[in-house]
Amino acid sequence: MAGPPVKFHNSQLARQQRKVAYLLLAPAVIILLALAIYPLIYAGALSFRVDPLYNPKVARFIGWRNFTDLFEDSRFWASIRLTLYWAFVVVAIQMVLGFLLAILLDSKLRGSGLLRSLIIIPVFISPIAMGLNWRFIFEPVTGLANWILSNGLGVEKYSWLSHVDTALTTLMLVDCWQWIPFVALILLAGMQSISPEIVEAARLDRVRGIKYYFKIVLPLIRPVIMVVILIRLVDEIRMFDLNYIMTEGGPGSSTLLASTYDYTIFKHGHLGLMAAYGFLILILINGVVGIFLNTLYRSEKAARQEDMN
């Protein structure tokens, strides 16, 4: 058995293997084409039609009318602005506090494993069940929040979720409560995969505590941080369940994020308009992700060039 025949055998094997690989991949691709891509195209077609839910007979093609109607609606622009504001503020808070929480949890003492599984609970429980219970907690008369605030801090009882000036902040608080642990645990996994030599070198150099985390850990886990920001941004832009269950966009439209606005359009029966707005949310997400990745790529390139000089 010399070299060449083995090679030939291998390449034939490789070709055969590639065929098997496509065969294994095919079911997933076919299902996704049928259940995700086809509905997407269907939604695209719907966005050019007027299609009232309660009067399907008048459904017809109307070109770009749904989109121009949205663009002329000031409430549409307000909801887009609010959604972007929401996403950036909430993700910023989650990243900063998530990083600090990860530092707190980065311990090898006994019981730290248990602590980690306790703190992850909010991530795994339903925003609907918890959102409803947060409403109970923020209930003006019998709620736990008002009791703690009035007894502990002397703040007067307040109906946090039904006032324009506090509803959005309250919603942000609940969302951060749920997602900071997620950010923290992923950053923690990143921290703990830093090679022991680097950790040891830092220890010998007497780089400890906060300085260790900000000077050494932070640059090393930058890729993980970027991925987490991306995941959170997408999820916050398309946010629906918590928003719907806690405020349904109200009071007024002070918490009316894009997806919830789109849902109210559906409830009014304007299916074509709803599809158009849905597409605009998709474009918004792609736009934000695109800009984010682009700046990331550029700053990476600039950093590399600096290294070379």
Add this chain to the structure above:
Amino acid sequence: MRSTMYSRMLFGLAIVLVFIWLVPVMWVVLTSVKPTNIINSAVPIFFDFAPTLDHYVEVFERFRFGRSMLNSFVTVGVSTLIVMIIALPAAYAVARMNLMHGDTWALVILSLRFMPGMVIVLPYFKIATFLNLIDTQIVLIVVYVAFGLPFAVWILRGFLLDLPKDIEEAGRLDGLSWIQIIFRLIMPMAAPGIAVTAIFTFVFSWNEFLFALFLTLDKGSTMPVALQKTIDLYNVLWGSLSAGAVLQLLPMILVVFLLQKHIARGLALGAVK
């Protein structure tokens, strides 16, 4: 010495913080076993009451929560099973076979996970209405397969990439066939990863709300939709609501404890690889 003192202090702070963090969850559990007059007391009562299961009885009798629980278990269980059967071969192909552009395939599949639900739900609503499938378990199973699949392929791929490179080669030298290599060598080694992926898929669908809200009304509704209904109709029944919420949350909290060690790794794989 100083550093151990320091790390103990940090750890103590972490314990306090985690405790505060979980107060809302404990509050739900407490509320669910409180008599109604205690729930509605203006001064919160923490432990000084006779626990009752009335609210649990009520959610089953009045809100037919048993049916929603069954719906949740059936739709989520069946869809998770289907997702795993389809995702495993696909993940194996992109992770360990010499597929052209394996990483690109994986990324394209993953990107579908980030599609906003609002875009996709309308076509499903129209098709389901047309086929008379609104308010059935079938339509939700189909949706959860579509939405579970991308993430499952991605995480499984991460776990499979983590296995040593030469398993297949070793198996082949031992004269094992393709099928034998996969079932006797790869599957046992990837078992924890497969379990974590299945659980994650289950959790996402278990908590899913948007599609369930659009595609079910009553008979086919899952637990999140049923919960939301209790508060729409009877605005102040916090007890029943909490009991229902506990029933919905409990399986997930169990999952967290069963999988303690694997969860962080699974999350990290999903985000990092």
